[in-house]
Amino acid sequence: MTAPQPNYLIFSNEGVSGVAWKNRALKRSVIAYLDVSDSCTVMDISRELNISVPKAASLVSELVQDNLIRDYGKIDSTGGRKANVYGLVNDACYFIGVDVKKYYVNIGLLDFKKHLLSIRENVPFQLENTPGSLRALTDIIRRFISDFSELESRILGVGINLSGRVNHVTGYSYSFFHFQEEPLSRIIQQEIGIPTFLENDSRSMAYGEFMNGVVKNERNVLFINIDFGLGMGILIDGNLYYGKSGFSGELGHIPFFQNEKICHCGKRGCLETETSGIALLEEIKERIRGGSSSILGQKNRDVDRIRLEDVIEAARKQDTLVIEVLAELGDKLGKAIAILINIFNPELVVLGGKVSETGEHIRLPIRSALNKYTLGLVNNDTQLKLSRLGERAGVMGACLIARGKVLSAAH
């Protein structure tokens, strides 16, 4: 006997109205509630959704029938008859997340209970603005899906992270693969046959870290993505903030310095020109050429071939030059984050992206800059933490964004 197939209809409102519509909405609310509370009783649902106990019981029994939730036994007593607790069925459905980087792709599979079941990292790929590159990407995704053919019918969504400007509602990407009328998300969806959602990489990482990372109960969170460039994801009251066209969080290109460095965006004095992975790498190279001693200078005779990964590695090995440059970078970035804290009064700022893998070497200079540049009352509200998911935040976020869109029936 095979397991019953879950009833995915509740994740759509098509062709229903009246009582059927309400029931679907209620069922989605139950699942949304289980999403944050992990497990609950019939009475919890009745209280939370303001419906009667019999109604809650009937919803629960239908959801069990639908194979979306399951009876997980009795709850620890509360002083009377023990209640049955219900939770999501982990293999009810799956979601795929694709984190597209410049030279490789990370891709993973998430189950209904938000566990990352499988992840494939560093799949070779060249991100270029060409149809060929796009085809290579869809091939990678298709190949990954084909490894889980027995689950394929239960993969309900694919989330894809792209750097640059992305409009998650329309599905357009403006920085990459923008060579057709149709939105990119629809093109890819046609290729792979699964509903597809696009997201900006920093926002996606922020969401991953929020839903399944270092964030606990904080609802207003800034995620600073210090990678090759500098990006930011903003969580407001637990939701990603997009702005008018989905271009929010362009931290890298705020006018911040009086310097003469021309940013690749065309402007001058962008924050990114001095506080990003590229800026870090260039500064290190510059100083090594200028004669500063570093384990990087010794190993690699050809300074030009030092990569950002090498710099991160050197920081881990306590290389004095890298630590020194990171301290300077951290002070500048800290001043920028001080601005953000004054504006957002967030509960938490998370440092993510490649450069954040240097850990306390980057966190501490930022922390002390915050003390220097923000008001006590506001600063005391704000924690500064390192990403917990690290490189995996992207895949996790992409999966979770797809999951969130499908489950909220908002597409």
Add this chain to the structure above:
Amino acid sequence: MTAPQPNYLIFSNEGVSGVAWKNRALKRSVIAYLDVSDSCTVMDISRELNISVPKAASLVSELVQDNLIRDYGKIDSTGGRKANVYGLVNDACYFIGVDVKKYYVNIGLLDFKKHLLSIRENVPFQLENTPGSLRALTDIIRRFISDFSELESRILGVGINLSGRVNHVTGYSYSFFHFQEEPLSRIIQQEIGIPTFLENDSRSMAYGEFMNGVVKNERNVLFINIDFGLGMGILIDGNLYYGKSGFSGELGHIPFFQNEKICHCGKRGCLETETSGIALLEEIKERIRGGSSSILGQKNRDVDRIRLEDVIEAARKQDTLVIEVLAELGDKLGKAIAILINIFNPELVVLGGKVSETGEHIRLPIRSALNKYTLGLVNNDTQLKLSRLGERAGVMGACLIARGKVLSAAH
């Protein structure tokens, strides 16, 4: 025969559950819908709230009985039988807004349909951190209420704006009147006998401008309050953004300059030290002392006694010195707003506060700074407008915040 008294019970959830609770929630939804759509038919409500037509009809008829909404006749034909349209009853209830400034108070009365029925401006008052000052404030409010004694039972809320740090949830003010254990809002509420809500002045003005001012359909809006100090109100998806403790929008104290001016907050280089009413006034005085010619220098022999109002007035009279200083101020402030635009990607930035009364003299320099410092794609999304309500934004916002809190039953 007197008009029936409205049924205010729907604005509270006390002591109700089950079907009564749901009905109150639905009725509040109907009113919330009428709040934005101004008028609607039974069918509109049925569609909007996903309830059946008979149910919508029964809610409407009860709300009419409650004297909260009224039948406003037939709608223009849509090709069949004409529908009855319903709208709010303007005199169903009232709200008071109090805008507390340093040397005076503005106070006004708003009706259910968001019309400012009465406003009393420039009521003399000294904002000091003393019990006496607080008593003077409650006296002003009480006196204002007593002028509307016939409406008193229908005044459902009082909103009060204070500058500085205010927590709207707890009702604590940290910058003023912070000399007792109890939250300030409760103290005042006990004095005047009407539910009272506290808000930060810039946020309140932002809300006023959003609900009843220059904002049309934009949902992500920044309101820049250029007064003596520099504040900001943030609207995200149509809601005020507060941050963790309600300290968001501290634009005045972001670290922005390399200058040596010590801000009253104790830090150095705050944006406010060069781009606020006080900074403007000081700069003008400085230049007049240095020999710059201006109608201000001619009229007032005693440079020290020039007030900000005089400077604004001079700008209106096309005084070259003031216009020049405003242009410089606008360039700096524009650079700061460019940062905000990169971060928020808002649909609209509204300039308010005293200095904004100089109109295009301040708007244009900011506009051109935005073109200089932001990316085209992001900048094109954002409109820059002058406040429509001007000085009245504060009172309007305070009224509307009280109204919003009461109507949403969230207190």
Add this chain to the structure above:
DNA sequence: GATTATTAATAAATATTTTTAATAAGTTTG
């Protein structure tokens, strides 16, 4: 260890809501 108190789940009765159908009041068209 039986009794009492407490909480959960279920069943029956009641109330409410939705559906479906019918009627009313318009517009458009031949």
Add this chain to the structure above:
DNA sequence: CAAACTTATTAAAAATATTTATTAATAATC
């Protein structure tokens, strides 16, 4: 200008949800 078509409102029937009462299960108490 009447017939056909729309749309709104009301009425009656059917479906659904809530209330209330009952039963079940467990913990605390005596």
